[in-house]
Amino acid sequence: VGLRAEEEVASMAFTLYSLIQTAILCTNAVAVLHEERFLSKIGWGVDQGVGGFGDDPGVKAQILNLIRSVRTVMRVPLIIVNSASIVLLLLFG
Amino acid sequence: EDFDNHSYNNFNNGHGNIFGVPEARAAPPTADSVLFEDTSSAAPAMNNQAYYTPGYNMGPPTNDMQGGTGVDNLFADPMANAAMMYGSSLANQGKDIVNKEISRYVSVNKLKYFFAVDTRYVLKKLMILMFPYTHQDWEVRYHRDTPLTPRQDVNAPDLYIPTMAFITYILLAGIALGIQKRFSPEVLGLCASTALVWVIIEVLVMLLSLYLLTVHSDLSTFDLIAYSGYKYVGMIFTVLCGLLFGSDGYFVALAWSSCALMFFIVRSLKIKILTSLSSDSMGTGSSAKPQLRLYITMATAIFQPIIIYWLTSHLIR
Numbered sequence: 279v280g281l282r283a284e285e286e287v288a289s290m291a292f293t294l295y296s297l298i299q300t301a302i303l304c305t306n307a308v309a310v311l312h313e314e315r316f317l318s319k320i321g322w323g324v325d326q327g328v329g330g331f332g333d334d335p336g337v338k339a340q341i342l343n344l345i346r347s348v349r350t351v352m353r354v355p356l357i358i359v360n361s362a363s364i365v366l367l368l369l370f371g
Numbered sequence: 372e373d374f375d376n377h378s379y380n381n382f383n384n385g386h387g388n389i390f391g392v393p394e395a396r397a398a399p400p401t402a403d404s405v406l407f408e409d410t411s412s413a414a415p416a417m418n419n420q421a422y423y424t425p426g427y428n429m430g431p432p433t434n435d436m437q438g439g440t441g442v443d444n445l446f447a448d449p450m451a452n453a454a455m456m457y458g459s460s461l462a463n464q465g466k467d468i469v470n471k472e473i474s475r476y477v478s479v480n481k482l483k484y485f486f487a488v489d490t491r492y493v494l495k496k497l498m499i500l501m502f503p504y505t506h507q508d509w510e511v512r513y514h515r516d517t518p519l520t521p522r523q524d525v526n527a528p529d530l531y532i533p534t535m536a537f538i539t540y541i542l543l544a545g546i547a548l549g550i551q552k553r554f555s556p557e558v559l560g561l562c563a564s565t566a567l568v569w570v571i572i573e574v575l576v577m578l579l580s581l582y583l584l585t586v587h588s589d590l591s592t593f594d595l596i597a598y599s600g601y602k603y604v605g606m607i608f609t610v611l612c613g614l615l616f617g618s619d620g621y622f623v624a625l626a627w628s629s630c631a632l633m634f635f636i637v638r639s640l641k642i643k644i645l646t647s648l649s650s651d652s653m654g655t656g657s658s659a660k661p662q663l664r665l666y667i668t669m670a671t672a673i674f675q676p677i678i679i680y681w682l683t684s685h686l687i688r
Binding site: 292 | 571
């Protein structure tokens with residue numbers, strides 16, 4: 279009684295495809311953050327990240343580093359992946 | 372027929388031409404035998420030829436070289452010879468390319484370290500996973516700066532137990548669903564990918580938090596996968612008890628394996644994370660660190676029972 283097996287498992291199931299979707303969406307979100315219009319305004323620019331030199335960089339510096347590197351490294355692959363997924367979604371729904 | 376088989380299987384191309392067999396038939400089988408056995412073709416061929424030449428009275432000797440001592444038989448058929456050498460060099464090249472490509476993404480030696488287990492290690496590790504309260508020494512022992520293999524050190528993480536436990540969990544989920552008459556092949560795939568995705572999420576979150584807090588521990592990705600995979604042992608135990616003893620047994624087993632797993636994770640990761648070196652040894656830089664590291668360890672530990680319950684509750688009604 280209640281849900282069928284597939285529905286029950288599927289109500290909280292993650293397929294690998296949804297993981298890929300999540301990854302693409304998160305990376306897109308990080309890549310869209312604009313450097314001078316947004317990040318500098320809230321104090322997260324690249325010049326405000328590097329604080330301690332001889333010491334461990336703090337959490338904020340690590341996050342800013344991560345954002346900056348993701349934006350630099352993943353820009354071109356994201357273009358390719360997004361175009362591919364747009365085409366696929368248009369063709370196959 | 373019989374002589375044909377002998378000539379193909381035992382030695383090379385030289386005798387393929389006794390019976391006037393066209394070269395297309397002679398070359399491929401001999402190339403195969405050279406590829407997979409990787410022995411020098413000269414010596415065995417000579418021995419076999421010396422052994423076989425007395426028995427060759429029936430074959431029509433089209434070539435006067437065949438009936439003789441057979442020293443030159445290897446080179447009697449240059450096409451097959453060339454084909455054999457070309458085939459073997461192609462295979463070696465292919466093997467090298469595959470090895471190179473694989474070792475570019477996954478360090479094979481590091482992976483081999485995680486599967487170097489033996490029976491004694493597996494039994495002791497399973498005991499520790501289920502009852503970690505009496506285990507005294509949680510340090511991973513090193514040997515000249517490299518960690519010891521799981522065969523020699525019970526505390527070393529391995530990937531054999533998580534892999535086997537994952538597969539067993541999938542099979543057990545299938546059994547549990549079948550007992551409740553809710554089985555279908557798609558559900559099995561769903562269970563498998565769900566569990567895999569949760570492991571991937573957990574490993575990614577761990578890696579992210581370790582990076583953000585600049586914890587320079589020696590926990591590699593495979594170590595984290597191993598520690599995440601140990602929860603499958605608890606899950607199997609929980610599902611088994613739930614199947615055998617009903618709903619009450621399920622909750623008792625859930626509580627037991629959650630506590631054991633939390634203790635195990637905290638003790639194992641505490642040594643690796645909390646006492647790892649910071650990038651320098653200044654005291655002022657690490658005022659907030661031990662707390663955050665403790666939070667990471669506790670969060671990992673608390674995540675285990677949640678995910679065990681999440682992934683197994685639908686199997687037990």
